[in-house]
Amino acid sequence: MDSSSADSFNIRDFLRLDMFPHFLCPGCGHGIAMRALLWAIYELEIPKDKLAIVSGIGCSGRIGAYIDANTFHVTHGRPLSFASGLALARPDLNVIVITGDGDCLAIGGNHMIHACRRNLNMTCMMLNNEVYGMTGGQASPTTSEARYTTTSQSGCIEPVFDACALATAAGASFVGREVTIHLPDLKDLLRQGLAHKGFSFIEVLSDCTEVFGRKNNLGESPEMILSQKSRMRPSSYGSVDGNIVDEPFRANTLPTGILSRNERPEYGDTYRKHAADIRALKSGK
Amino acid sequence: MSGKGNHKDLQGNHACALGAIAAGCKFFAGYPITPSSEITERMSVELPANDGIFIQMEDEIASMGAVIGASMGGVKSMTATSGPGFSLKQENIGYAAGAEIPCVIVNVMRGGPSTGMPTRPAQGDLMQARWGTHGDHQVIVLTPDSVPEIFTETIRAFNLSEALRVPVIILFDEILGHLVETVEIPNPDTLDLKTRKFAKGPREDFKPYGETKDMVPPMARPGDGYRTHTTGLTHWEDGFPTQIPAQVERMTHRLSGKMIKHRQIIESWEAIDCEDAEIIICTIGISARAARQALKPARKKGIKVGLFRPITLWPFPEQAFKDVTKSAHTILIPEMNGGQLILEIQRLCGDAVRLVGLNRMDGEPIEPEEIETRIKELAKIG
Numbered sequence: 237m238d239s240s241s242a243d244s245f246n247i248r249d250f251l252r253l254d255m256f257p258h259f260l261c262p263g264c265g266h267g268i269a270m271r272a273l274l275w276a277i278y279e280l281e282i283p284k285d286k287l288a289i290v291s292g293i294g295c296s297g298r299i300g301a302y303i304d305a306n307t308f309h310v311t312h313g314r315p316l317s318f319a320s321g322l323a324l325a326r327p328d329l330n331v332i333v334i335t336g337d338g339d340c341l342a343i344g345g346n347h348m349i350h351a352c353r354r355n356l357n358m359t360c361m362m363l364n365n366e367v368y369g370m371t372g373g374q375a376s377p378t379t380s381e382a383r384y385t386t387t388s389q390s391g392c393i394e395p396v397f398d399a400c401a402l403a404t405a406a407g408a409s410f411v412g413r414e415v416t417i418h419l420p421d422l423k424d425l426l427r428q429g430l431a432h433k434g435f436s437f438i439e440v441l442s443d444c445t446e447v448f449g450r451k452n453n454l455g456e457s458p459e460m461i462l463s464q465k466s467r468m469r470p471s472s473y474g475s476v477d478g479n480i481v482d483e484p485f486r487a488n489t490l491p492t493g494i495l496s497r498n499e500r501p502e503y504g505d506t507y508r509k510h511a512a513d514i515r516a517l518k519s520g521k
Numbered sequence: 522m523s524g525k526g527n528h529k530d531l532q533g534n535h536a537c538a539l540g541a542i543a544a545g546c547k548f549f550a551g552y553p554i555t556p557s558s559e560i561t562e563r564m565s566v567e568l569p570a571n572d573g574i575f576i577q578m579e580d581e582i583a584s585m586g587a588v589i590g591a592s593m594g595g596v597k598s599m600t601a602t603s604g605p606g607f608s609l610k611q612e613n614i615g616y617a618a619g620a621e622i623p624c625v626i627v628n629v630m631r632g633g634p635s636t637g638m639p640t641r642p643a644q645g646d647l648m649q650a651r652w653g654t655h656g657d658h659q660v661i662v663l664t665p666d667s668v669p670e671i672f673t674e675t676i677r678a679f680n681l682s683e684a685l686r687v688p689v690i691i692l693f694d695e696i697l698g699h700l701v702e703t704v705e706i707p708n709p710d711t712l713d714l715k716t717r718k719f720a721k722g723p724r725e726d727f728k729p730y731g732e733t734k735d736m737v738p739p740m741a742r743p744g745d746g747y748r749t750h751t752t753g754l755t756h757w758e759d760g761f762p763t764q765i766p767a768q769v770e771r772m773t774h775r776l777s778g779k780m781i782k783h784r785q786i787i788e789s790w791e792a793i794d795c796e797d798a799e800i801i802i803c804t805i806g807i808s809a810r811a812a813r814q815a816l817k818p819a820r821k822k823g824i825k826v827g828l829f830r831p832i833t834l835w836p837f838p839e840q841a842f843k844d845v846t847k848s849a850h851t852i853l854i855p856e857m858n859g860g861q862l863i864l865e866i867q868r869l870c871g872d873a874v875r876l877v878g879l880n881r882m883d884g885e886p887i888e889p890e891e892i893e894t895r896i897k898e899l900a901k902i903g
């Protein structure tokens with residue numbers, strides 16, 4: 237499909253309309269990320285019946301309920317473990333995990349690195365808004381230094397996680413990052429991640445206007461997503477000295493687009509082949 | 522040999538794994554921990570050979586999550602653990618209880634608290650098995666006392682879990698896990714296996730948590746066209762979150778109601794020599810083995826003693842217990858903990874009978890002689 241799909245894509249076809257109005261705050265970036273995801277699903281023509289969305293706890297985790305698919309809203313930090321069982325047991329399903337920076341990198345950090353290592357076929361969309369929104373705005377592993385949150389009232393003193401670097405180092409076979417302001421680019425990245433065979437990790441820079449933006453005087457949604465845009469560094473800019481862990485605010489230092497990709501064996505395929513060999517050996521006896 | 526099946530000498534942990542395979546288990550996720558690792562190891566051999574999936578996860582929490590995830594996909598699933606691992610699984614066990622996802626959890630008990638005694642037996646998790654996860658919730662807990670019974674109770678665990686959409690916990694201790702006994706592996710055709718009801722009919726009419734006659738709604742399988750929502754939040758019949766008191770009330774009532782409604786198939790117990798018994802021993806698992814041995818010598822001495830052994834520990838078979846203990850003036854409760862089962866007996870008996878605990882928490886089993894001696898003392902007091 238080409239870009240003209242913007243006209244034929246009707247988000248309503250993918251939503252549980254009777255669940256509306258939704259609970260997201262005005263200006264929250266999560267809605268844009270959901271739109272991009274559904275648009276990518278539309279372009280790939282994934283049947284809704286074969287779509288399994290597993291989400292964790294937090295504002296990110298709640299958006300699954302609005303999507304007309306098989307949706308599973310599970311425990312805090314654990315969506316990747318539930319999704320691993322589901323994807324292995326049902327390789328016919330297209331499994332997508334929606335998680336947040338706290339859900340994925342703090343309480344779920346162990347599951348995240350091992351999901352990357354295992355390379356089971358699924359797509360993990362991590363919405364990074366630097367904060368625990370649902371519980372009232374506490375600091376997360378991606379809260380930039382000096383940012384104010386309800387648990388860092390005089391400015392956060394911890395360094396951040398670079399989720400994509402972590403995913404790459406842990407072995408994810410598709411890693412990418414995008415911001416919400418570039419909706420078609422985000423859709424394209426998600427589409428490629430969904431089409432990739434193996435574990436795809438996609439970080440979306442989202443904005444929490446209500447409990448993070450306000451607390452840090454970052455303005456409304458437009459100002460917040462524009463400042464995210466200024467941090468972007470698409471691969472066409474070439475590489476950069478320094479890293480996002482040390483310099484969270486420097487312009488054009490945040491790599492975006494596809495950051496790493498390889499075609500190593502997918503775990504489900506490997507397991508099934510291994511099991512078939514065992515059965516053949518057994519019946520040969 | 523009865524000729525009905527195969528006889529195998531197995532340790533309890535292996536009998537558990539083979540029971541799961543016989544029950545139709547097709548997914549196991551686990552994490553190494555003593556003294557239950559042999560279940561995980563055996564499943565890693567059996568499942569690939571039986572069209573199933575085995576995965577060793579990164580931790581106990583992930584194992585429980587993967588098991589629930591596979592079950593949500595429509596597959597019979599199990600995990601096994603011990604001590605600290607059982608504590609870690611509690612969060613997701615609560616999810617399975619709330620969202621009504623069938624699954625089987627084995628806990629091979631070892632000494633605690635904390636790391637405790639990984640290679641020594643204990644019965645310290647009786648209350649944790651019932652109440653380990655937060656909030657009011659329903660689980661079934663089975664406590665076999667022999668290797669053959671571990672095999673059959675594992676099958677029953679799957680059947681109950683599937684029929685009632687409830688997590689079922691199998692509880693035994695290190696000794697039973699490693700004890701080798703002969704198990705009759707039945708011909709698969711002779712087994713009565715239950716599988717959950719899957720949703721059928723038009724999507725518009727289907728309510729994932731709707732009222733049904735048996736109080737156990739059918740499950741929608743992803744891919745079958747129902748596209749339902751499953752959540753750990755308190756939910757209404759449609760599966761979506763609710764906090765409306767009347768709805769919450771009805772949903773929580775159904776969860777406990779289904780357990781009451783199906784008590785007959787859930788409850789299981791053994792009563793030996795209880796008809797005229799004045800002293801009744803009430804105990805489970807390996808301690809019941811010791812109690813059984815103590816019965817004969819005591820009876821020979823003319824002491825009217827019997828044994829009541831809950832095989833389903835939770836929900837406790839209380840009517841059977843009340844009926845059986847009618848003539849007793851004393852109930853002796855041997856258990857390898859500081860006194861957990863005795864709390865339930867106290868609840869049921871009040872001050873009507875004398876309750877005596879016999880407790881060991883030193884990593885050693887309770888010996889038949891200890892029980893026999895205590896019976897004699899109690900008979901003397903009258």
Ligand code: SF4
Nearest residue numbers: 261264295369444445
């Ligand atoms: S609290 Fe923040 S993250 Fe949550 S919905 Fe509101 S704006 Fe979005």
